[in-house]
Amino acid sequence: MRMLEEASAIVATSEQEMEELAAGGIPRAKVVMRRNGVEAPGSWPERGLFRKKLGIPAEARVVLFLGRLSVKKSPDLLLRAFAEVKKRRAGMPLRLVFAGPDLGGVRAQLAEMAAQLDASQEVQFAGPLFGQEKWAAYRDADVFVLPSQNENFGNTAAEAVASGTPVIVTEQCGIAPLLANQAGMVARHEVHHVAEVLSRILTDEELRRHLEAGCAKVTRSLGWGEPVHQMERLYAACRSPKGGTRSN
Structure with a gap:
């Protein structure tokens, strides 16, 4: 102090x-x-490389979490929201990818929770990603989600936007006002609301096109x-x- x-x-x-x-x-x-x-890479990895590495079908809708697997970032909330969307959108091929280092055994807890929610087949863990592998993950995702309990800014959300991928952030993320309704959507830190917003982005093609176009605009203001x-x-x-x- x-x-x-x-x-x-x-x-x-x-x-x-x-x-x-x-x-x-x-x-x-x-x-x-x-x-x-945010500083985008000088050259982008080819689309599809990340999906190929993890064996994700081209037709699957990929939801990406990239960051420390820690309680503060609420990956469990995202998993519960994803499970809700899976039930609502039966028949839609979905994948939830958790990328990042494990802190305090959170990965094992998420794997157990996925089994309890009957979502083990749709949930994958990519481990820590750096450099081109990280950017490849952003590029191959359909939506990036940062569901933190508290985030002073939210650099990963900015990186996802720079990659052209729409984002969902919770109200507790400092970057939220810079992205809201332009390159992403802001959700309350609640399972049902995150599920509602996630379902909308995955199924509303007009909204997706609007947010994808907004990514380029917002990126120019985030240098x-x-x-x-x-x-x-x-x-x-x-x-x-x-x-x-x-x-x-």
């Missing part, structure tokens, strides 16, 4: 994080908002150029004899 008190400025990556810092006792005048950015300039101005202000800290 002493480090925060003596800092000239504290950077928040979203309005949500600013509110959380203020609620924690940090003076608002000291908090500067600077979103994160690192603006955040870098903001940080340069902030550093300059902190070095100034006047000691100003505001940089917006």
